[in-house]
Amino acid sequence: MAAPEEYDNAGGLVARSAKGDNAEPLTISEISSALKRTVEDRFGFVRLRGELSGVKRAASGHMYCSLKDENAVIDAVMWRGNAGRLAFRPEDGIEVIASGKITTYPGRSKYQIVVDSMEIAGEGALLALLEKxxxxxxxxxxFARERKREIPYLxxxxxxxxxxxxxxxxxxxxxxxxxxxxxxxxxxxxxxxxxxxxxxxxxxxxxxxxxxxxxxxxxxxxxxxxxxxxxxxxxxxxxxxxxxxxxxxxxxxxxxxxxxxxxxxxxxxxxxxxxxxxxxxxxxxPVRTELIATVADFGNRQRRAVYRPIEMGRERLDARVRRLPQAQNLLQPQAQRLDELSERLRRGLMDRAATGRDKLTRSAARLSPRLLEGGLRDARRRLDGARLQPALVTRPIGLGRDRLDALWRVASQFHPEKPLERGYAIVRDADGNALTGKTAAEHHDRLVLQFRDGKLSVLREGSDASPSSPPPPPKPASSKPRRAKPSAAGGTPPVQDDLFG
Incomplete structure (x- = not known):
């Protein structure tokens, strides 16, 4: 491999290999794979003691977490098969001993441990502090429940x-x-x-x-x-x-x-x-649209509750109206009877007019002037032939007058006040009622004596009635009323002594 100084165009635009250089540049995947093999060969089996943190269960069943101590953290993954055989539920803060191999994750240039088994090593310090x-x-x-307050609705x-x-x-x-x-x-x-x-x-x-x-x-x-x-x-x-x-x-x-x-x-x-x-x-x-819809629904329900009785009443009224007979059906029999009576009346009037006309025609033949004049002469002759004597009228009248005079003389003799002319008197109470016995008179403090020439008010001895107060007017007698004659002296008659003394 050429020395670094032999790459004269290290800062050039296009990479060129030096003469005699047979080392091709490695790709990222190649170097990541080389590192992965190296780490897995060196740490093919390890046992780590640490505290779980960030434990997550994926939908696939794999478990992802971190193992940490005071100074370092290493990511860990446990595949679904091994995670399903755990005898406890991994949670954050639990100190565990994990067995597995160290490997790398090329996608993020990270190294991690693939855990094959895991046992609890002891209670985590953080969780212990949290529980305390x-x-x-x-x-x-x-944390008491009674301290909890209601959340405001809006x-x-x-x-x-x-x-x-x-x-x-x-x-x-x-x-x-x-x-x-x-x-x-x-x-x-x-x-x-x-x-x-x-x-x-x-x-x-x-x-x-x-x-x-x-x-x-x-x-x-x-x-x-x-x-x-x-x-x-x-x-x-x-x-x-x-x-x-x-x-x-x-x-x-x-x-x-x-x-x-x-x-x-x-x-x-x-x-x-x-x-x-x-x-x-x-x-x-709350959801504003749902709240608006709820309020609108309450409003609709309120309106329906208000209109429902009206609608039900309208429906009942319509049902009853439908069951009622039609007005024309109710009036049809009477209308038909009216037509029949009208027709009968018309025919009756016509028949009556025809009958009257026939009768008048028949009577007209008998009401000729000659017949009327003959009847008038006969009536005059009968009137002249009848002689009416006055005695036939005056005799019944005289007889009736005699009977009436006789009855008047008898009625005059039996008149209640007739004995007053012979010196008798009528005893009455303060109300004008006639008294016929001593027992009836003893119940009244004031009595009125009616004489032929007037009335005299007397008091029973020992009564409290004031003698100066005039007696009440007597009630009219049931017989024909007669006006009392005033006293001859023209003044109030003297008070008479008690008749019962």
């Missing part, structure tokens, strides 16, 4: 704590735009590495400290989000400072850290846990 922290915070009640302002340059914020904004455009405030923070936990906690407390009357609107909901990664990448969200900041936040918090299989202590402290940042956006707001 979780137990301590849970004992303080930071928040006006949403605060997001995440990295401003990652795909997480773009996914959240895109999902919010699709579902229900909202006002989003982004608090940029580091999501992994040194100082990330402090920045996340400070952002959560900053959102909670915002005033509702300030220039910056206070969020109705806070989303703490980060993409997927290994347990080391997500460790900032297991820090106690982040957990306490979420628990103390006065605003409802949704934790969307990692993928669905990733779980951090922030998920336990948050009011809601979302499997992904995109899912957190879906939890935060």
């Amino acid at each position: 922290t979780k137990a301590r915070l849970e004992a303080e009640g930071l 928040p006006k302002v949403i605060g997001v704590v995440t990295s401003p340059t990652g795909s997480v914020i773009r996914d959240i904004l895109h999902r919010l735009e699709d579902r229900f455009p909202s006002h989003v405030l982004v608090w940029p923070v580091l999501v992994q590495g040194q100082g990330a936990a402090e920045q996340v906690a400070q952002a959560i407390r900053g959102f909670s400290a915002l005033s509702e009357e300030g220039s910056v609107p206070r969020p109705d909901l806070v989303i703490v989000a980060r993409g997927g990664g290994s347990i080391e990448d997500l460790w900032s969200f297991n820090e106690e400072v982040v957990v306490r900041a979420i628990a103390e936040c006065s605003i409802p918090v949704i934790s969307a850290v990692g993928h669905e299989t990733d779980t951090t202590l922030a998920d336990y402290a948050a009011d809601r846990r979302a499997p992904t940042p995109t899912a957190a956006a879906e939890m935060a707001v």
